[in-house]
Amino acid sequence: MINAPHSVLGLLEPLLLALVNTVLISAGAFVVAVTLGLTLASLRHLVRVRAVGVGIQIYVEIFRNVPSLTHLFILYYGLAYAGLRLGSMTAAILGLGLIGAATLSEVYRAGLQSVPQGQVEAGLAQGMNPFMTFRLVVLPQAWRVALPPIGNYGVQLIKDTSLVAAIGAPEIMFTARNLVVNSFETTLVYVLTAAIYIATCMPLLVLIQTLERRLVVSR
């Protein structure tokens, strides 16, 4: 069990290569979550039909009340067993994206509800149809309320991609575990992994805070 001591650089290289996949999964899931979440919240806001609201609420509750890992296993192993085999990267993006859409649809919903009814009436009274009013008056205002939590969700998402190691997507945590098995440098590998997460997430948080400030100052 005697191993040659591993250099920090030698360990860092595979981790940084895996970071590419972490970023890919995060970006993919983020796009799915942001667009699907907005679609769900907008539908619910615009189509005041009970069945639509109930359907979307069921979607939200399913994804909010079941652990992410369970969803990932259903998508990856469950669907494969049923005959639909998704790649681990695809399953990871889809799974995290669908979960994020549920989270973000509630964020958007709060943003949409924060716009006073008088704002809508001012649009309708001018002869804008309901969809125009939504697009030109409600959405831009809701967006400002929703943007900070969306940013925080994005950072949370990067950390949550570590979960998809469990379905074999070759991101940082998956790679770290393999490195530990091969090198026995347990402490070093996981500390390096943590450092990479910090180096990725912290600049993003700073960026988000800057944007938030800009949003408050300018309009």
Place this chain on the structure above:
Amino acid sequence: MSEPLLRVTDLHKSFGALEVLKGVSFEVRTREKVAIIGPSGSGKSTCLRSINYLERPSRGMIELAGAPVGQARRTDGSFKLMSDYELARQRSHMGMVFQLFHLWPHLSVRENVALQPRKVGGLSKGEAYALADEVLKKVHMSVKADEFPDRLSGGQQQRVAIARALAQKPQLLLFDEPTSALDPELVGEVLTVIRELAEEGRSMVLVTHEINFAREVADRVIFMDGGVIVEEGRPKDILVNPKTARLQQFLRQMHA
């Protein structure tokens, strides 16, 4: 006599069990200024908001220049609710000014005024901005065109809101207590603008608590109470010599 610009016929409106309008009928002729006064809860605001269907009447008809608002005539002569698209077109002919202004905070003053002409009226950005600058001049707000609404006083915001309504080139202006949310010292500047519009000969319906202003500007005053029109006539008649006890009492309270 020619067709009235606005005809309101037998307007009823209930919110649940509460009947707010109990059959209101009146007409507004082109270039006519009509003021609606009355105590809180008399239904005057609901009545105004029914004219452009921000409130959907429980019963009754609204017609603008002979064309029904909110309802479309079926081929068999009966009525159904208008499509959103048709209703929007009818609403675009009526400019509305709200008690709480409701300017859009994410748009500059100029953009607030130019939005409807661009998106509904089909003007180019340049044309709409030129129109915005023109109507902002009318309300004496040209210097604030690039500001955002939250940088303006209440009186300034209301004047921008009036400019926004004017930019629609409306056939009829609807004012819903336009000075009720303003600090007393800001009321005058808004009333001045409305007076100037009245002098231009614009048709308007004005719900107001400003009795003196109604007397000065309106061709006709409608006094509402309990969801019905109690008394109506020329201001110098009904405000000086009210016939009904209810209007007499209301005017005493307003002047007290």
